[in-house]
Amino acid sequence: MIDLHSHTWFSDGKLAPLSLVERAHKLNIRHLAITDHDSVGAHHALREHPLPEGLELIPGVEISCRWENLEIHVLGLLINIDEPVFVDLLDAQQQRRRDRAAAFDLAMQRAGICGLKSHLQSLPCEAVGRIHMADFLIKEGHARHTQHAFSKYLGSRGRFYQKSEWCSLAEAVDAIHAAGGLALMAHPERYSMSRPKFRRLLDEFAAANGDGLEVSYSNLNIDSLKYLADECVRRNLWASVGSDFHSTDHHWMDLGRIRRLPPACEERAIWHHPRWAQVASPVTHAPARM
Ligand code: AMP
Ligand code: MN
Ligand code: MN
Ligand code: MN
Secondary structure: OEEOOEOOOOOOOOOOHHHHHHHHHHOOOOEEEEOOEOOOHHHHHHHOOOOOOOOEEEEEEEEEEEEOOEEEEEEEEOOOOOOHHHHHHHHHHHHHHHHHHHHHHHHHHHOOOOOHHHHHHOOOOOOOOHHHHHHHHHHOOOOOOHHHHHHHHHOOOOOOOOOOOOEOHHHHHHHHHHOOOEEEEOOHHHOOOOHHHHHHHHHHHHHOOOOEEEEEEOOOOHHHHHHHHHHHHHOOOEEEEEOOEOOOOOHHHOOOOOOOOOHHHHOOEHHHOHHHHHHOOOOOOOOOOO
């Protein structure tokens, strides 16, 4: 199996890189991309370790971008993680995350909630995010669960909400290309917008030289899968698949738990892109479980 979207504790995943890789191996994944938010720390950490036999790690990242009033996530796959232009962009994104966390901390302190900063400093992560803040609010008894923390405090209508200053789509695509990688829009149907606005987003992403879409991912219904496959083929984009695994808490988002690409876009699968053959071995196994 193949899974090209997953997170470790270098961003908002719960597992250490080695534990993630071991879980992937146990679940029979042969090609795994770790795509932490604005961080490739897990890839650096894993360089020191031999991987389980038969598992191949694809270098990846998930970059947060601002488009109009929305946050759009762009996956970079098959990247050279040491490329300076790319490293500079991740450094800037991580600084934006620290600045935003400081603003959240201030807003919480004004409301009498103290300790966010030291909570964040105690974590192994490199890219601090709102999931970590949600964990803090739950630990301190201010929220019952993650969704509650977002709706009450952290989401765009939440009490402590701070706008994020992310890079643009074009900046993310350019940095990924500078690192030799392919840029794909992550989970395209998770951004709440109308279909006309979504098509405009796709137009702009393609105009910014985006390479493809994550066509199949966790919890996607068949109609959406077909819609995304059609958009992908119609625009001559490449197609990717990924669970967006963060932790073992949600079995429906487990590694490899993704539908196969529809026949219409099988030929456009990213593992048929010429760049794949430069960095990774051929995909000869069944590409997905469902
Ligand atoms: P950040 O990149 O730090 O702004 O955090 C965004 C992440 O928070 C997303 O990738 C989602 O995983 C998660 N998230 C965003 N909105 C919600 C929500 N309403 N409920 C739960 N998780 C959310
Ligand atoms: Mn996440
Ligand atoms: Mn995402
Ligand atoms: Mn993700």
